[in-house]
Amino acid sequence: MRTPPLTERERDIWVTFNLMRSQLDLTLERRLHADSGLSTPDYDVLATLLREPDRMMRSGRLAEFMGWEKSRLSHQLKRMEQRGLITRRECGDDARGVWVVATPDGVRVALAATRDRTAALREHFLDVLDDEQLAALRAISGKVLDRINPSVCTEEPAAVARTA
Amino acid sequence: MRTPPLTERERDIWVTFNLMRSQLDLTLERRLHADSGLSTPDYDVLATLLREPDRMMRSGRLAEFMGWEKSRLSHQLKRMEQRGLITRRECGDDARGVWVVATPDGVRVALAATRDRTAALREHFLDVLDDEQLAALRAISGKVLDRINPSVCTEEPAAVARTA
DNA sequence: CCGCCATTGATGACATGTCAACTACACGGT
DNA sequence: ACCGTGTAGTTGACATGTCATCAATGGCGG
Numbered sequence: 001m002r003t004p005p006l007t008e009r010e011r012d013i014w015v016t017f018n019l020m021r022s023q024l025d026l027t028l029e030r031r032l033h034a035d036s037g038l039s040t041p042d043y044d045v046l047a048t049l050l051r052e053p054d055r056m057m058r059s060g061r062l063a064e065f066m067g068w069e070k071s072r073l074s075h076q077l078k079r080m081e082q083r084g085l086i087t088r089r090e091c092g093d094d095a096r097g098v099w100v101v102a103t104p105d106g107v108r109v110a111l112a113a114t115r116d117r118t119a120a121l122r123e124h125f126l127d128v129l130d131d132e133q134l135a136a137l138r139a140i141s142g143k144v145l146d147r148i149n150p151s152v153c154t155e156e157p158a159a160v161a162r163t164a
Numbered sequence: 165m166r167t168p169p170l171t172e173r174e175r176d177i178w179v180t181f182n183l184m185r186s187q188l189d190l191t192l193e194r195r196l197h198a199d200s201g202l203s204t205p206d207y208d209v210l211a212t213l214l215r216e217p218d219r220m221m222r223s224g225r226l227a228e229f230m231g232w233e234k235s236r237l238s239h240q241l242k243r244m245e246q247r248g249l250i251t252r253r254e255c256g257d258d259a260r261g262v263w264v265v266a267t268p269d270g271v272r273v274a275l276a277a278t279r280d281r282t283a284a285l286r287e288h289f290l291d292v293l294d295d296e297q298l299a300a301l302r303a304i305s306g307k308v309l310d311r312i313n314p315s316v317c318t319e320e321p322a323a324v325a326r327t328a
Numbered sequence: 329c330c331g332c333c334a335t336t337g338a339t340g341a342c343a344t345g346t347c348a349a350c351t352a353c354a355c356g357g358t
Numbered sequence: 359a360c361c362g363t364g365t366a367g368t369t370g371a372c373a374t375g376t377c378a379t380c381a382a383t384g385g386c387g388g
Contacts, residue, residue, distance in 0.1 A: 003283045010290055013302045019231060020305035021185060023312050029346095041374070060336065067186065072375060074338055079373075096336040096383045119167045126174055128311045129304060136300040138177045140293060141184035147292045148187050205344070224366060236345060238368055243343075260353045260366040 024124060031120045036113035041076050042085060043117065046110035049086070049102045056101040058091065085109065188288060195284045200277035205240050206249060207281065210274035213250070213266045220265040222255065249273065 006014070029040050038046070048066055049055050057065070063073040077100060080086045085106035091097035102110070129137070170178070193204050202210070212230055213219050221229070227237040241264060244250045249270035255261035266274065293301070 003279050003286075005278075006282055006285070006290075009298075010285075013298055013305075014285065014290070016302060016305040016309070020308050022231065024308060027312050039373075058336095067183065069376075070337065071339080071377080075374075078338085091336095094336080094384075098337070114169075115167050118170055121170070121174075121178065124312060125308060126170075126178070128308050133300065133304050133307070134173075134177055136297065137304055138180060140297050140301055141177075141180040143297075144188060144289060144292050145180070145184050148191050148288055203343075222366090227367095233346070234367065235347075235369080239344075242368090255366095258354075258366075260351095262367065 027124055028117075028120055032113060032117060035116040036109055038109060038113050042080060043110065043113055045073075045076060045080060045100075046085065046102055046106055047114065049100065050107065050110055055107060056089075056099045059088075059098045059100055062100055080106075191288055192281075192284055196277060196281060199280040200273055202273060202277055206244060207274065207277055209237075209240060209244060209264075210249065210266055210270055211278065213264065214271065214274055219271060220253070220263045223252075223262045223264055226264055244270075 025040075032038055032040060032043055036043075044066060045062070048062060049057055059073060059077070060070065063070045066073070068076075077086060077088065081088060084103055087101050087103055089099040089101055091099055126134070189204075196202055196204060196207055200207075208230060209226070212226060213221055223237060223241070224234065227234045230237070232240075241250060241252065245252060248267055251265050251267055253263040253265055255263055290298070
């Protein structure tokens with residue numbers, strides 16, 4: 001099978017892209033943790049819950065919403081429940097189901113974290129790039145996504161991984 | 165403190181960018197594992213080692229090269245040593261140091277994986293974007309990196325995280 | 329009502345990653 | 359030679375993530 005090795009330029013692009021991702025994640029994660037004591041997964045779960053009118057969601061829908069596996073969410077919820085950020089409540093409609101509810105404590109922490117999160121996101125990412133670059137990045141992300149899985153469409157409203 | 169919430173556009177860019185990253189990682193990881201049985205970290209370590217003339221490197225330099233913490237690398241090397249992909253050899257110059265060496269087995273597996281890896285990278289990423297977008301992505305990554313940490317400079321030749 | 333099968337979450341085993349000690353050695357000044 | 363400080367790498371505790379599997383329930387055809 002003919003597959004010539006990557007050119008220097010291709011390698012450079014890929015390597016730099018990945019370095020950028022990991023450094024950005026690390027920076028945001030550290031800052032979030034310092035500001036609020038939350039981890040990124042903690043924050044993503046809470047932020048998704050807070051988008052709901054009554055701050056609760058069925059476990060399955062939550063997982064689907066965030067693009068997580070059910071088991072991953074289950075583990076995460078167990079840890080968050082131990083830390084008092086959320087609780088699980090039985091579901092009347094379907095005895096198999098569970099309502100995931102943000103505790104008052106969880107709500108408070110998440111709201112406080114949101115401010116800092118937004119500022120950090122701008123400081124380290126959004127404000128670093130000019131308008132044209134932001135548009136280009138959006139186009140790039142959409143194109144790669146469409147290629148990988150046309151069903152996880154660029155315009156999909158449900159997919160909310162890493163809630164802002 | 166004034167920090168207006170993210171605009172819809174900002175949220176969309178951030179969310180789509182993250183969704184793209186996770187989907188891309190998942191795709192490449194699954195393919196790599198199916199092709200060669202290696203995980204992404206396994207592959208990154210081996211690929212970095214194989215760039216060295218004698219296929220070995222001091223542990224500290226390897227970590228720095230890949231942008232990993234020393235402890236992370238140490239854990240990873242322990243697992244890879246158990247699987248027979250690398251070995252650790254005492255260092256004559258400096259009794260504290262360690263040479264990390266790819267085993268013949270590790271070399272063979274990594275070489276085989278490289279072909280598929282390169283093809284997958286092109287198929288799902290590099291070939292999806294046009295020349296202008298690739299250039300834009302490189303510029304974007306460099307800009308974000310410089311902002312986060314000017315010392316992990318855009319032109320740094322050492323940084324080789326996620327070896328292609 | 330019963331039996332079959334899909335769905336909902338939870339769990340255990342394991343891989344991966346971070347952080348904070350810790351050990352062993354190197355190196356410089358005295 | 360000795361002591362203080364820095365460096366190389368390892369380790370343990372724990373958070374996170376994947377996969378395979380399981381128990382309990384729902385729902386449907388007979």
